[in-house]
Every structure is written in C-alpha cells, then in structure tokens.
Amino acid sequence: MCETHNMIQTNLYDSKSPTWCPGCGDYGIWASLRTSLNQLGWGAEKYAVVYGVGCSGNMTDFIKCHGFHSLHGRAVPNAEGIKLANHELTVICEVGDGDCYGEGGNHLLHAMRGNADIKVLVHDNRVYGLTTGQTAPTSPSGFKSKSTPQGVIELPVNPLSFAITQGASFVAQGFAGDTIYLIKLITEALSHKGFALLNILQPCVSFNKFYGYAYYKERIYRLEEDNHNPESKEEALKRVMQDETRIPLGIIYKKERPTYQDQVGVLAKGTLVKQPMNNPKEFTSLLNIFTENPL
Amino acid sequence: MINLTWKIGGEAGFGIMTTGHMFSKIAVKHGYKIFDYIEYPSLIRGGHNVYEVRVSDEEIYSQEKKVDFLFALNKETYDLHKEEVREGGIIVYNSDNFKLNTGEKERNVAIYSLPLSKIISDIGAQKVMENNVALGATIAILSMEINALYLIIESIFRKKGQEVIDKNKEAAKAGYEYVTKNPPDGFDHKLLPRKAEPQIIATGNEAAGMGAFVGGCQFFVAYPMTPSSALLHIMAMYGEKYGVVVKHAEDEISVMNMAIGASYAGARSMIGTAGGGFSLMVEGLGLAGITETPVVVMVGQRPGPATGMPTWTSQGDLQFVIHAAQDEFPRIVLTPGDINEVFWLTAEAFNLAEIYQTPVFILTDKYLLESHASVPVFELNQVKINRGKLISFEEGDIAENYLRYKVTEDGIPKRALPGMKKALFIANSYEHDEYGWSTEDPKERVRQVDRRARKLETFKKTISKQNVYGDTVADLSIVAWGSTKGPVLQAMKDIKGRSDKIKVNFLHITHAWPFPADCVGDFLMKAKRTMIIESNSYSQMGLLIREQTGFDIKNKYLKYDGRPFYPEDIQNKIMEVINL
Numbered sequence: 001m002c003e004t005h006n007m008i009q010t011n012l013y014d015s016k017s018p019t020w021c022p023g024c025g026d027y028g029i030w031a032s033l034r035t036s037l038n039q040l041g042w043g044a045e046k047y048a049v050v051y052g053v054g055c056s057g058n059m060t061d062f063i064k065c066h067g068f069h070s071l072h073g074r075a076v077p078n079a080e081g082i083k084l085a086n087h088e089l090t091v092i093c094e095v096g097d098g099d100c101y102g103e104g105g106n107h108l109l110h111a112m113r114g115n116a117d118i119k120v121l122v123h124d125n126r127v128y129g130l131t132t133g134q135t136a137p138t139s140p141s142g143f144k145s146k147s148t149p150q151g152v153i154e155l156p157v158n159p160l161s162f163a164i165t166q167g168a169s170f171v172a173q174g175f176a177g178d179t180i181y182l183i184k185l186i187t188e189a190l191s192h193k194g195f196a197l198l199n200i201l202q203p204c205v206s207f208n209k210f211y212g213y214a215y216y217k218e219r220i221y222r223l224e225e226d227n228h229n230p231e232s233k234e235e236a237l238k239r240v241m242q243d244e245t246r247i248p249l250g251i252i253y254k255k256e257r258p259t260y261q262d263q264v265g266v267l268a269k270g271t272l273v274k275q276p277m278n279n280p281k282e283f284t285s286l287l288n289i290f291t292e293n294p295l
Numbered sequence: 296m297i298n299l300t301w302k303i304g305g306e307a308g309f310g311i312m313t314t315g316h317m318f319s320k321i322a323v324k325h326g327y328k329i330f331d332y333i334e335y336p337s338l339i340r341g342g343h344n345v346y347e348v349r350v351s352d353e354e355i356y357s358q359e360k361k362v363d364f365l366f367a368l369n370k371e372t373y374d375l376h377k378e379e380v381r382e383g384g385i386i387v388y389n390s391d392n393f394k395l396n397t398g399e400k401e402r403n404v405a406i407y408s409l410p411l412s413k414i415i416s417d418i419g420a421q422k423v424m425e426n427n428v429a430l431g432a433t434i435a436i437l438s439m440e441i442n443a444l445y446l447i448i449e450s451i452f453r454k455k456g457q458e459v460i461d462k463n464k465e466a467a468k469a470g471y472e473y474v475t476k477n478p479p480d481g482f483d484h485k486l487l488p489r490k491a492e493p494q495i496i497a498t499g500n501e502a503a504g505m506g507a508f509v510g511g512c513q514f515f516v517a518y519p520m521t522p523s524s525a526l527l528h529i530m531a532m533y534g535e536k537y538g539v540v541v542k543h544a545e546d547e548i549s550v551m552n553m554a555i556g557a558s559y560a561g562a563r564s565m566i567g568t569a570g571g572g573f574s575l576m577v578e579g580l581g582l583a584g585i586t587e588t589p590v591v592v593m594v595g596q597r598p599g600p601a602t603g604m605p606t607w608t609s610q611g612d613l614q615f616v617i618h619a620a621q622d623e624f625p626r627i628v629l630t631p632g633d634i635n636e637v638f639w640l641t642a643e644a645f646n647l648a649e650i651y652q653t654p655v656f657i658l659t660d661k662y663l664l665e666s667h668a669s670v671p672v673f674e675l676n677q678v679k680i681n682r683g684k685l686i687s688f689e690e691g692d693i694a695e696n697y698l699r700y701k702v703t704e705d706g707i708p709k710r711a712l713p714g715m716k717k718a719l720f721i722a723n724s725y726e727h728d729e730y731g732w733s734t735e736d737p738k739e740r741v742r743q744v745d746r747r748a749r750k751l752e753t754f755k756k757t758i759s760k761q762n763v764y765g766d767t768v769a770d771l772s773i774v775a776w777g778s779t780k781g782p783v784l785q786a787m788k789d790i791k792g793r794s795d796k797i798k799v800n801f802l803h804i805t806h807a808w809p810f811p812a813d814c815v816g817d818f819l820m821k822a823k824r825t826m827i828i829e830s831n832s833y834s835q836m837g838l839l840i841r842e843q844t845g846f847d848i849k850n851k852y853l854k855y856d857g858r859p860f861y862p863e864d865i866q867n868k869i870m871e872v873i874n875l
Contacts, residue, residue: 066713079558110545273561280678
C-alpha cells in the first residue's frame with residue numbers, strides 16, 4: 001500500500017530497529033502511524049508523541065520525532081500538559097491497555113470529561129506482554145495467566161463504552177492486522193479536534209495466543225459498510241455492547257464539542273510558550289491587592 | 296516599645312478568619328507591624344477557632360503566648376484562653392452568648408461585656424455583620440481610628456454595592472459607639488496612628504503566589520490539600536489576568552505529570568501540595584529528574600503520616616523531600632523562613648529549575664503558609680528571569696546534530712522544545728544516551744548519571760553562604776531551618792531586651808539541599824555550645840548535619856505536637872543550655 005508522497009519525513013525512518021517479537025501486532029501499528037504521519041505531510045515540529053511503558057511504549061526508539069517516553073500509566077496527563085503549554089502541537093499518546101485502562105484509568109476518565117485535545121492510540125492486546133504474560137484489564141473473565149492461574153475473576157473493562165459515555169468526542173477501533181484501514185483511522189483520529197480514543201486490537205503472539213490474527217479476522221467488520229451513524233450515542237453504545245461474535249472496526253462515535261484548551265481564557269492570546277513573559281513591573285497591580293497604606 | 300496581642304475566638308461560622316485578617320489590616324493602616332497566627336480544627340463548621348494578631352511598632356517575628364486583648368465570642372474561648380491574658384489586659388466577651396459570674400475577676404484584668412446580638416438587632420442588621428460590631432468595639436477600646444475599618448469595608452464590599460457597604464459600616468459604627476458610651480475600666484493600651492511606609496500583608500501561600508507570578512510562572516496545577524490550597528486559589532483567581540494557565544487536576548499523580556508535560560513543552564510550571572499529596576507525586580518526581588524537566592514544587596508540611604493533623608504545623612517532611620523517588624538524581628530544596636523569603640525564593644526557584652533543568656522545592660509548612668506578616672513592599676525591579684540554556688525556536692529550527700543530553704563540563708546541556716524543526720530528542724524515563732534513545736550500555740549509564748550529578752555540584756558553588764544572625768562570638772549557637780526562623784529571632788530579640796550579657800547566634804538554613812556543608816560545618820566549628828530547633832521528633836535536620844558535616848548537635852529542642860514554636864519557650868531552652 002506504499003503510496004508515494006512529496007513530503008516524506010525521512011526522520012521517521014531514522015531510528016533504532018524494533019525489538020518486538022516476530023509477528024507482534026505492534027509492527028502493524030508502527031507502520032500505520034508512520035504512514036499516516038507521512039500522508040498528513042507533517043514536519044517534526046507539528047506534533048509530539050508521548051509513550052506509556054509497555055511493549056507499545058518501546059516504539060519510542062523506533063520513530064525519530066519529538067518524543068516523550070513517560071511512566072507506566074502517565075502518558076495522558078503528560079500529553080494534557082504538553083497540549084496546554086503549546087496547543088499548536090498535535091499530541092499523540094501511544095499506550096497499552098494495561099497502561100491506559102489499568103494504571104492510568106483515572107487520568108483517561110478525566111481527560112475525556114474535559115475533551116482534552118489529545119489523540120490516544122491504545123495497543124490492546126488483552127495481556128501484559130513486556131512483563132511476560134499476566135492478566136490485563138481487558139482480559140476476559142476466566143483468563144488464565146501467570147498472575148491468575150485459576151482464572152480472572154473480574155469482568156473485562158469495556159473501553160469503548162466508557163469513552164462514549166464519559167465525554168470522548170471521537171471513539172474508534174482498529175485492528176493491527178488490517179493496516180490499510182488502520183492508517184485511515186489513525187489519520188482520522190489525528191485530524192479530529194478534541195479527545196480521540198482509538199482502541200487498536202493487537203495480537204500478542206507470545207503471551208496471548210487465543211486472541212491471534214485468526215480470532216479477529218473471523219469477527220471484524222467495518223462500520224462504514226454496515227449502515228452505522230457515528231453521531232448517535234445510542235447507536236454507538238449498541239455497537240460496543242454486543243458480544244464478540246462480531247467486532248466493529250471504524251469510527252464508532254464522533255461528535256465535536258469545544259476542546260479543553262478552547263475554553264481556557266489565557267490561551268485565546270496564542271500558545272502559552274510563545275506568549276511573551278510579563279515584565280516583573282507589570283505585577284505592581286497584583287502587589288497592590290496585598291498592600292495596606294497607612295492612614 | 297508598643298507590643299500588643301489581640302486574640303479572638305469562637306465557633307467556626309462567625310467569620311473569625313475574616314475578622315482577624317481585617318484587624319491585621321487595621322493595625323497596618325495605623326502604621327504598625329503585625330504577625331498573625333490562626334488555629335482551627337479540620338472542620339468546616341463548629342469547633343473552636345482562634346485568630347491572634349500581634350502588633351508592634353518594632354520588627355516582630357512571631358506570635359507570643361501572652362495576650363493583652365482577648366475577644367471571647369463564646370464561653371469556650373473564655374475558659375481556654377483567659378489565663379493567657381497579661382496583667383493590665385482586657386477580656387471582652389459576647390454577653391448575649393454567655394454570662395460571666397462577677398467573681399471571675401481575680402487578677403488585674405479588665406472584663407468588658409459587649410451585647411453583640413442586641414447591638415446588631417437594634418440597628419436591624421444581619422447576624423453575619425456581628426464581626427464588624429466586634430471590630431468597631433475593638434477599635435474604640437484601643438483608641439484607634441474607625442475610618443481605617445471603613446476603608447477596609449469599602450474595599451472588601453466594593454463589588455456588592457453601596458447598600459452593603461453602608462450596612463456593614465453601620466454595624467462597625469454601632470460597636471464603636473457602644474464602647475464610646477460605655478468605656479472600659481482599667482485598660483489603657485492604645486494603638487494610635489503612626490507614620491509608616493505602606494506594607495504588604497500576606498500569608499506564605501500569598502507570598503508564594505506573588506513570587507510565582509512575578510517569577511514567570513506560566514502553568515500552575517494542583518489538587519487541593521491543606522495547608523497549600525490557598526496557593527491554588529490565588530493562582531486561579533489571578534491566573535487569567537496575568538497569563539497563567541491554572542488547572543485543578545484529578546489527582547496528585549496527574550498534577551505532577553501535567554506539570555512535567557507543560558514544562559517539557561516549554562512553560563514555566565509549578566505545583567502546590569502537602570506532604571500527603573507529594574507522596575503521590577514521587578513517581579513523577581523521578582520522571583522530572585531523569586528527563587531533566589524543570590518543575591517548581593511547593594510542599595506545605597503538616598503533621599503526618601497519612602492524613603495526620605491536617606490544620607496543624609510540622610517540619611516532618613525534610614528527609615522525605617530530600618530523598619523521595621528511587622535512585623539518585625539532582626534536586627534543589629529551598630526552605631524559606633519568612634514571608635519575604637517565601638516570595639524571593641519562589642521567584643528564584645523558577646530560574647533555578649530552568650538553569651539546572653531539575654525539580655526545585657519550596658519546602659514550607661502550615662505555620663508559615665497560613666500566618667500573615669507585614670513586610671515592606673517587594674521591589675519588583677530586583678526580579679530577574681533567567682531561562683538557563685533553553686534554546687530559542689529560531690535556533691531549534693536550524694540546529695544540526697542536536698543532543699539534548701550532551702555530556703558537558705558543568706553537567707548542564709542545551710534544552711530544546713517540541714515544536715522545533717530540527718532539535719529533536721526523546722525525553723526518556725528510561726536511561727538514555729545523549730540524544731535520548733534508551734540505553735542499557737554500562738558506559739553510557741555512568742556518563743549520564745555523572746553528568747546529572749555534576750549539575751548539582753555546579754549549583755553548590757553558588758550557595759556557599761547561609762544567613763547568620765546575632766553575636767559574632769556567642770555562648771550558644773542555634774541552628775534551625777524554614778519557618779522556625781521567626782520564633783528563634785523573636786526569642787533572641789527578647790533575650791537581648793532582658794540582658795546584654797547573654798550572647799547567642801543563629802544559623803538559618805534556607806538551602807537544605809544540596810546541603811551547604813562547608814558553611815554549616817564552619818559555623819558549628821566555631822561554636823561554644825550548639826542547639827538545633829525543629830518541628831519533628833527525629834531531628835531530621837540534625838541527622839542531616841551529622842551525615843554531611845560529622846557534627847552531632849547534642850542539644851535539641853524538638854516539637855511535634857502540631858503547634859508552632861513560641862519565643863518564650865525558646866528563651867527558656869536557651870537559658871537551660873547556657874546554664875548547663
């Protein structure tokens with residue numbers, strides 16, 4: 001699918017070589033993100049990528065760009081801070097399901113409430129890969145793993161219904177094994193103004209063999225070919241509340257509303273980092289508030 | 296010398312805090328210096344609240360134990376605090392709230408009954424205005440000018456309209472006139488107006504807020520926690536006017552990480568919290584350390600661990616803040632001792648954070664953060680903004696072979712920002728090479744650890760001196776840090792007032808980390824006797840001094856009951872040690 005573009009960012013390919021297991025779904029996500037960035041024609045000054053910690057986060061070393069390799073679970077608040085400081089940047093989070101739905105779940109909830117203008121791409125492999133195979137928040141009940149040899153007791157999280165109901169203005173799902181469609185979805189997410197959650201089904205060939213490429217291929221379908229209205233919250237919820245006999249791919253929900261930074265008065269004057277710093281003397285009026293003059 | 300302590304107490308809900316703060320302003324309007332101190336439980340309504348204001352025509356550094364004027368709004372205040380009233384003092388009580396037996400007057404203390412509720416209902420005003428009656432009466436008893444109170448009422452209620460202003464003034468006047476018609480017997484303290492320069496009246500939180508604005512803060516993020524919530528309120532109230540983005544985040548983990556994100560992108564960032572909130576930030580602190588992202592962190596100490604005693608004071612987090620987070624990285628810990636130092640060190644913290652590309656702490660406590668003091672107006676032309684080795688966007692757009700973590704002699708590399716065309720790098724929580732790529736190479740690791748450590752060595756050269764107060768040659772040399780400065784200086788002043796023969800000096804540590812070992816060691820080497828004074832039970836600064844200088848300070852005055860030091864107690868300790 002390699003199309004030729006005028007604005008290829010050579011730096012995107014000037015990095016270390018990936019260290020993922022052969023056959024890992026992360027390769028597909030990696031290739032799709034770079035292709036999407038090239039298709040968008042953005043120079044390195046246009047965006048920053050914040051990575052969580054996990055196999056997904058190891059992508060840090062495989063793309064040369066403005067990158068921030070965060071802590072496990074904390075990419076989202078880092079990204080929110082970056083966006084508020086310089087809202088000209090498109091801020092992308094490359095995170096895992098354990099990372100973003102487990103350790104960082106609280107941050108995700110509140111970033112969505114505020115429609116923080118960040119793009120969260122979740123590598124959802126339903127397992128902890130980098131720590132060699134423990135259960136994840138997305139693992140199904142009964143899932144046997146190194147940390148749950150008797151099987152998982154909890155229900156899995158449903159990140160998509162969570163996002164739809166808690167304020168995300170763009171909710172989509174992609175599949176690492178369908179890169180052509182994934183490139184399109186990443187481009188849509190990156191172009192969306194507001195909080196975008198793109199959950200990417202990612203086979204982990206080493207530690208979660210049940211959810212392999214074949215499992216997904218038998219079940220996925222594209223929403224745009226199935227008469228779906230992404231503007232309807234009710235319809236979107238129905239799509240993500242179904243059992244897994246059919247797994248929807250595509251834009252599940254999309255409705256623009258003012259972003260967080262649009263509603264911060266100070267930012268109306270331009271990006272924070274490019275606003276000139278006040279001369280200390282301009283604070284005389286502030287000191288006056290606390291000053292008492294003798295009678 | 297004029298020295299008077301006015302203390303008001305009652306149930307939460309009366310507006311004790313507002314009333315006390317207004318009295319501080321009234322005193323400053325009369326040309327006096329003030330120091331005030333509040334005590335309240337961790338409740339919103341009910342419970343016993345006390346506000347005391349110490350007023351003097353000379354420099355004062357702390358509250359004192361004795362009271363000249365006790366305003367008892369309820370019986371509890373009277374019972375708890377009547378013994379504190381000095382001979383020649385007065386107790387004014389709300390006689391509509393409780394009755395005193397005539398036999399209560401044993402000592403030379405005037406008792407004055409003020410029917411607050413009756414006065415307020417006679418003029419048809421609301422109960423919430425009783426505090427103005429109380430202030431009006433206070434002013435009359437102290438022979439002060441009622442106009443000072445009118446001016447303050449006008450400024451507080453300016454936005455609420457003339458009617459509200461007039462009604463409040465009427466209440467003040469009613470209290471004032473009641474006392475004029477029924478003057479107290481046996482009390483002759485007066486606070487007559489004096490000539491003086493304008494003064495700032497601020498708490499530590501307010502001074503930190505002013506320091507942050509003036510120091511170029513662009514992004515402030517916090518989660519409320521006593522005793523630093525007021526800093527969030529100040530930043531939120533004035534942020535829009537002065538160009539600061541202020542965010543109340545979902546938790547302290549997010550607070551630290553948002554600040555790091557904003558600072559990585561180039562905004563001067565600050566966070567405010569207490570020890571408990573800082574516990575949640577510790578993981579992120581290490582991220583700031585290894586990515587070399589500047590961030591200013593104000594930690595307000597209160598007794599812990601866990602929830603502890605939320606509205607009381609402590610210096611129990613020194614060792615925690617110095618050592619927080621796994622492994623080693625440079626940090627700077629500043630420990631201001633008074634309102635003036637809070638302002639200047641907060642403003643300077645933004646420079647230090649950017650120059651050394653590392654976290655900088657303002658470590659303070661409830662006592663300093665919530666007590667008001669009057670100080671000369673800060674000279675804004677003394678403020679300098681220094682962004683260190685931050686490169687401009689123009690430079691970053693054309694940079695070739697830029698290395699964010701380049702090994703340099705002073706340890707400090709050039710800092711680029713996202714949004715620059717050419718100066719790319721990875722801010723990496725993993726150990727990394729000069730570019731920022733992850734590495735586990737043993738040589739690269741050592742090079743980066745050593746370089747980061749050199750930043751602190753570079754900084755250390757700039758902090759060779761700490762302030763020493765008192766006699767050059769002394770019988771006793773005191774060491775203290777942070778807010779303990781005030782009570783120690785007050786005790787030294789009071790001792791001098793008693794006898795010139797007692798020689799005491801005092802080293803106050805405002806830069807706790809990196810530890811100014813040479814300066815502290817030098818001071819202790821010359822000392823005849825030594826004593827450390829701090830608000831924790833392990834003597835955390837004492838341990839640090841022993842670790843860093845080898846000196847073991849045997850005389851310790853440690854206090855960890857949540858209450859601040861009192862100069863009277865420090866005086867007693869000084870005499871004890873000298874007479875050993």
